[in-house]
Amino acid sequence: MISLLDAQVGRVLAALEQSGKADDTIIVFSSDHGDMFGDHGLILKHCLHYEGCVRVPLVVAVRGKQASRSSSLVGSIDIAQTLLELTGTPEFYGMQGASFARLLDEPAHTTRRRVLIEEDERPNQFGQGSPSRIRTLITDEARISVYQGLQQGELYDLTTDSQENHNLWNHPDHQSVRLTMMSALNEEMMRLADDSPRPRFNA
Helix, strand or coil: HHHHHHHHHHHHHHHHHHCCCCCEEEEEEECCCCCCCCHHHEEEEECCHHHHCCCCCEEECCCCCCCEEEEEEEECCHHHHHHHHHCCCCCCCCCCCCCCCHHCCCCCCCCCCEEEEEEEEECCCCCCCCEEECCCCCCCEEEEEECCCCCEEEEEEEECCCCCCCCCCHHHHHHHHHHHHHHHHHHHHHCCCCCCCCCCCEE
């Protein structure tokens, strides 16, 4: 599958070169989700936000930009605004992402400090009697995931447990971290709540 994908990407790049449009084209390579191949004893993606599922490939190639790698947090929602900035196109009202165009020149720059992940699934994945709804917040230091209808959630200290093997949700020594992450999750969801159409006046 990797060889097949590599060959098809090569066909696209070759066609760009042949068309004379390569110098005027921004190339973005990404994916909607990852898969778990045995990590945590799981296969495929399920409804769990382990790194194997949520860390997806993201390559942005712009002619004239030096190749580099960044560890800054970004989300798929940021791609649209990045392309708009790179092409000099103004963003429209209600967009929720953040351009990471600056990372192409300054890979050490911090674009955002947290990423919100929202997932709604119809199947009753965890036996809670309703469709699965998950909300996750990831920072450089931690990851928290909450599930609608379930008391139990997930909390991982990514500074000491990057493989997410120890769920600290109920750990008495990490309740302050849980509270901080829950507060940040609520704040991010409120910040991203859609308020379109733009109000024309205040009552």
